[in-house]
Amino acid sequence: MNRRHPAPGLTAGAAPERGRRVRRPSGDDRESAILATAERLLAERPVADISIDDLARGAGISRPTFYFYFESKEAVVLALLDRVAAEARALRGRALEEVGEDPAAIWRRGVASIVDTFRSHRALMLAVGQLAAESDEVRRVWGDIIEGFVEDTVLAIESERRRGAALPGPDARLLAVALNWMNERVLHAAMSGQHPSVHENDALDVLLTVWSRAVYGDDSLGSGR
Amino acid sequence: MNRRHPAPGLTAGAAPERGRRVRRPSGDDRESAILATAERLLAERPVADISIDDLARGAGISRPTFYFYFESKEAVVLALLDRVAAEARALRGRALEEVGEDPAAIWRRGVASIVDTFRSHRALMLAVGQLAAESDEVRRVWGDIIEGFVEDTVLAIESERRRGAALPGPDARLLAVALNWMNERVLHAAMSGQHPSVHENDALDVLLTVWSRAVYGDDSLGSGR
């Protein structure tokens, strides 16, 4: 009963447990073979149509062996999500540093980095959306990621209000939660081609317009068309 | 092979096929027993935890008999959704008539009627949210309902722009799609207690604030706190 199962999502929620344990190679190989298979299959079809057996066979192992590496299909997706979330945080951090102190640029880059992350990992994002409906664990981890954006947003709104640039009004957190869920939903609809939706290429513009107006009451973030 | 299965969702998309066919009573009784069971069970636990067998047993029939009345679990939920959607359209229609020509009141009532519908059918709304992730059919029907709101919204935005009251800017449809998906997502999060979310009682206020600012650039719809 000496399983590994690194408790997916703790990585995203708390401190990452970086630092691979010393293990003989085959273990890590299998693990990444599973991850790679998941990525490949997700590009082809929805998560719901991928069985644990597909994942196992794709990685060249049997189904019971799969369970030695992951607790479930969700755990695999969560592992992929951890990597992407880390990458996204890095991207976002770099984008925001690069841009200095100009508030308009900060907002633009902040929202744009979310849009970019969705666009460059559409298959994963779609899968997470699916699974979030079924799995408490996935919903929690995804919620934690959104929570990160919300907290950034709250800080930014409050700082802009202090400066007198942003409209006063409802609790910054309420506004932040609403705007960030809007991003998530609009992007999901756009990526999946759900009807009704905006085209992928229009998403950033509309979202920014709504953010701009919701925070400042005007189009000072640009692209109000 | 003389099945009934009224093609759920067509009812929502096109003209409702009102007017029950003349059938001996037991048929309709069974059908509504299934519907009632679904409603009862949905109030207790998530759709995913309700099997077709639960539905059948709850209605006092066997599983194969269930299939005589509905194609699947989704079809049952869709049937419930049809009823609620009709009711919601009526509510919305009445609310808007009652309010005359005052634009601010129209917006407020329009958004409020959506919030109310969510609140008075939370179990169903949650179930639809779950199933929309898995089933194309549910996603399509739900999308059609949202599309209805979007079209109303587009008309209202364009009319307010013509009057010179609303800000010009991005295509009204893009704005409408974003705002309506925001409603959906924020309300879902609120109803399910997903983290992060706004409290159910705060939802209307925040949403209205964002709508107001996105359309007019100010809090002219009131409740900007």
Place this chain on the structure above:
DNA sequence: CTACCCTATCAACACTATGTCGAGGAGATC
């Protein structure tokens, strides 16, 4: 070098759920 342990592996099983087939029964209609 041998006995032992620990990691890794899978065949086989137990279980749960879905959807279908075919054989009826029971009222209405001819």
Place this chain on the structure above:
DNA sequence: GATCTCCTCGACATAGTGTTGATAGGGTAG
């Protein structure tokens, strides 16, 4: 009373999940 249509279910086929128990083989401690 023959027939038709609606309705019903036992029994089956299928597909997926998760677990158990047996085992192979590398590392290592005695």
